[in-house]
Structure formats: structure tokens, C-alpha cells
Amino acid sequence: MTDTISMTAIEVSQPGKPEVLVPARRPVPDPAPGEIRIAVKAAGVNRPDVLQRLGKYNPPPGVSDIPGLEVAGTVDALGEGVEGWSIGDPVCALLAGGGYAEFCVVPAAQCLPIPAGLSMAEAAALPETFFTVWSNVFERGALQPGEALLVHGGTSGIGTTAIQLGAAFGARVFATARGPEKCAACVRLGAERAIDYGTEDFVAVVKDATGGAGVNVVLDIVGGDYVARSIDALAVEGRYVCIGFVRGATATVNFFPVMTKRLVLTGSTLRARPVAYKQAVAEQLKARVWPLIVEGRIKPVVHEVFPLERAADAHRLMESNQHVGKLVLAVG
Numbered sequence: 001m002t003d004t005i006s007m008t009a010i011e012v013s014q015p016g017k018p019e020v021l022v023p024a025r026r027p028v029p030d031p032a033p034g035e036i037r038i039a040v041k042a043a044g045v046n047r048p049d050v051l052q053r054l055g056k057y058n059p060p061p062g063v064s065d066i067p068g069l070e071v072a073g074t075v076d077a078l079g080e081g082v083e084g085w086s087i088g089d090p091v092c093a094l095l096a097g098g099g100y101a102e103f104c105v106v107p108a109a110q111c112l113p114i115p116a117g118l119s120m121a122e123a124a125a126l127p128e129t130f131f132t133v134w135s136n137v138f139e140r141g142a143l144q145p146g147e148a149l150l151v152h153g154g155t156s157g158i159g160t161t162a163i164q165l166g167a168a169f170g171a172r173v174f175a176t177a178r179g180p181e182k183c184a185a186c187v188r189l190g191a192e193r194a195i196d197y198g199t200e201d202f203v204a205v206v207k208d209a210t211g212g213a214g215v216n217v218v219l220d221i222v223g224g225d226y227v228a229r230s231i232d233a234l235a236v237e238g239r240y241v242c243i244g245f246v247r248g249a250t251a252t253v254n255f256f257p258v259m260t261k262r263l264v265l266t267g268s269t270l271r272a273r274p275v276a277y278k279q280a281v282a283e284q285l286k287a288r289v290w291p292l293i294v295e296g297r298i299k300p301v302v303h304e305v306f307p308l309e310r311a312a313d314a315h316r317l318m319e320s321n322q323h324v325g326k327l328v329l330a331v332g
Contacts, residue, residue, distance in 0.1 A: 001077055001085055002028055002039065002103065009101035010064045010311045010329075015055030018312035018319070021100075026066070029105045029292070031079035036108045036248060037127070038091060042098040042124035042305070044070040045314045046157065047244065048271065049219075052097075053315065059097040060272045067311075068099020069271065071106075071202060072114060072123035083110075084107045090114040096271050100311055101329055109279035113284055115293040118300070125300035125326035129161040130289060131281050132243060132270055137162055138169070140266050141239045145170030147216035150233060152176050152226060154186040155324040158243070160301040162219050163189045168292055174215060176202050178321075185324045189301070195313055201235045214238060215222040227251035234263055242267035255268040281321055300329025308332075 003175065009026040012203025022245060031037045049067040051057035059065055072092040075085050085091070085108060093111040098104040114123040137143050143170025149166040153159045166173040167190030175186040176197045183194035193209055195202045208217050214235035219225055230240050258265065270278075292298045303323040306314045307330055314327045 004028060007102035009310060010068075012053050012056060012324045015053070016054070018315040021053060021067075021312045022125075023314060024307050026101065028103045029064070030103045031077050031082075031127040032320065033080040033105055034082060034109070035079040035105045035107050036085055036091070036093070036111055037077035037079075037103055038070045038073045038093060038204075039071040040073055040099065040102055040104055040331045042071065042209040043068045043101075043308070043329045043331060044124045044157075045130050045311070045318060045329060046070070046127055047318070049100075050315055055195040055329060063096040064098035064104070066101050066104075068097065068101070068104070068329075069095050070094060070127035071099045071104055072120045072126075074315060076103060076249060078186075079105075079108075084108070085111070090123075092123040092126055094131050094270075096284070100308065100329060107275045109275050110282060112290070115290050116297070117294065120307045121302055121328045121330065122300045124158070124328050125302050126154055126293075128270075129300075129325060129326070130285055131278065132168070132221070133156060133161045133165055134289065135270065135281050135286055136146075136241045136243055136268060137166065137217060140268060141241045143169070143171055143217045146172075148172040148174065148206070148210055148214075148235070150174045150176070150202070150215040150218045150230070152189060152219065152230070153221045153244075153246070154189075155182045156220075156221060157301075158219070158221055158324040159186070160189055160325045162244075163191050164298045165289065168298055172210075174206050174209065186197075203229050206233050207291075210235070213294065217241065217246050219243065221245050224248035228253050229259055229311055231263065232259045234261060237263070238259045239264045239266065243269075268279055302328055
């Protein structure tokens with residue numbers, strides 16, 4: 001348990017380019033009732049962190065302004081009423097903010113044990129993408145064994161997670177990516193076919209691969225013109241799930257195929273959802289996904305680990321789109 005009163009954290013000095021991420025001294029937070037304080041060993045870097053840095057995705061009310069939505073470390077202190085955890089336990093957690101720091105606090109309900117065999121960096125790469133993919137592909141998208149899933153941005157943190165989970169649960173998985181190397185990475189992770197969006201039409205490819213039927217679920221982090229094309233790629237009773245919009249948050253959609261194919265168009269964000277919802281997802285992950293990680297059937301893909309003080313470099317790499325999988329900050 002820490003006996004210090006201040007810690008190093010990365011703060012957004014002002015909205016802007018990666019260099020606005022600067023180290024600062026902050027008070028070590030105390031856990032409220034129901035919370036755990038974590039001595040952070042590694043913190044995941046995610047697209048919402050970039051949006052927060054740009055001033056486009058502010059933390060929910062009452063949440064730390066320090067970026068960072070997932071961490072791994074050890075339990076450092078327990079808030080009143082917390083059961084099932086002990087000081088020193090290895091833990092990974094989904095946060096609403098505060099991860100780019102030496103210590104953070106989080107509701108115990110959003111914490112999970114670190115699967116056996118994973119490093120702290122690998123464990124820190126789990127929560128944000130696994131919570132997101134489970135809630136959107138398997139809950140909102142209702143993906144079933146034997147169905148076809150199309151994952152846009154297949155080599156992103158979300159994409160590498162969705163490919164592995166989809167394949168592990170018996171779906172046919174297709175993914176879009178840019179260039180032969182990234183497409184090959186998607187196939188290694190379990191995609192039946194990776195589609196190079198720079199040279200191929202993903203609608204034509206998935207229609208051909210499914211005998212003209214189309215895919216049952218699309219997970220989209222791209223948005224923009226991908227929305228209408230994804231609708232074209234869907235089968236009857238298909239589900240389109242949007243969780244990002246790299247190409248823009250607006251789209252022109254022809255609703256005729258939505259009606260004739262009886263499609264569901266949906267989407268979600270995770271950060272501001274209630275603790276009770278995140279707890280329910282955590283329980284599903286622990287029961288159904290964590291055993292697959294322990295068995296080695298699913299593994300987080302970590303592209304590079306940066307020291308905490310080089311958070312700006314991690315953001316630069318993320319914005320370059322040259323990585324495959326997750327970027328992680330090593331703390332301490």
C-alpha cells in the first residue's frame with residue numbers, strides 16, 4: 001500500500017497535438033466506497049484518448065481529467081465494502097479515465113483478475129477492447145455461431161480483438177485493412193478473408209464469399225461512406241453496429257435496403273455507461289472469455305510499449321495508423 005501522497009501522471013495541458021501530453025504531479029487518489037486503488041504497471045492507449053487530447057471527448061462528470069481507459073497493476077488499497085480482492089492482487093480494469101498515472105481508482109465491479117500467463121502490458125491491453133467488442137458484437141450485434149462477421153479496421157485494437165473473439169465463438173470472420181502485411185495479420189488472427197480496402201471492394205468480396213447472401217453483422221469503427229456500403233454488405237436480418245467514425249460521423253443512407261432486408265442499425269459508447277452495466281459485461285468476460293485467454297486461444301496483440309513519459313509518442317504512432325493491435329504505456 002502506497003505511503004506517498006503524490007504521483008506522476010500525464011495530463012492534457014491544452015487541446016492539441018500529441019506534445020500537449022505532459023507529465024505532472026498529482027495527488028494520489030483515495031478509493032471511495034466500492035472502489036479499488038490500483039498501483040498501475042501498464043496503461044492501454046486508445047482512440048478515445050486521442051479524441052480527449054483533441055478536446056473532442058471530455059470525461060463524464062466527476063471522472064478524472066487524466067486520460068486512460070484501461071490499466072493493469074496490483075491492488076493497492078480497498079474502499080469500504082469491497083470484497084473479493086486483497087492488497088497485492090494482480091488486476092486489470094476498465095476505467096472512465098485516469099489511467100495514464102502511477103495510481104488510479106476504479107469501481108471494483110470493473111476489475112478483473114489478470115489471466116494466467118499474461119504480462120502486465122498484455123493485461124493492460126485487454127479491458128477497453130474486450131468490453132467494447134463483447135458488448136457490441138455479441139450483445140448489440142447478437143452474433144451467433146456459424147454467422148458471418150465483417151470487422152472494419154481489422155488491425156486496430158478493436159479489430160484484432162473482434163477477429164479473435166468472432167473466430168473463437170464459431171463465426172466466419174472477414175476484415176478490412178490496408179496493405180498486404182496488415183491483411184496477412186488479420187488472417188493470422190483468425191479471419192477467413194482479409195480485404196485490402198485500398199485495392200478491393202469489401203462489399204463485392206463478402207458477397208462473393210457468402211454466395212451472395214452478405215454478412216450477418218458488421219462492426220464499424222470507420223463511419224462516413226462505410227455506413228452505406230456496410231448496409232449493402234449485410235444479409236437479410238443483418239445487424240450494423242457503429243462504434244467509431246474515423247471517416248466522419250455523418251452519412252447518407254438509402255433506407256430501402258434497410259427496410260427490405262429488415263436490418264438493425266445500432267451503435268454505442270462505453271465510457272459513460274453505468275457501473276452496473278460494466279459489471280455485467282465483466283462477469284460475461286470472466287466466465288466466457290478469460291478461460292480462452294488462459295488456454296492461449298485468444299491473446300491481446302501488443303504492437304509496442306512506451307514509457308509513461310512518452311505518451312505523446314504513443315499517440316503519434318496511433319494517429320499514423322502504422323501499428324497492428326494495441327499500444328501500451330509502461331508505468332514505473
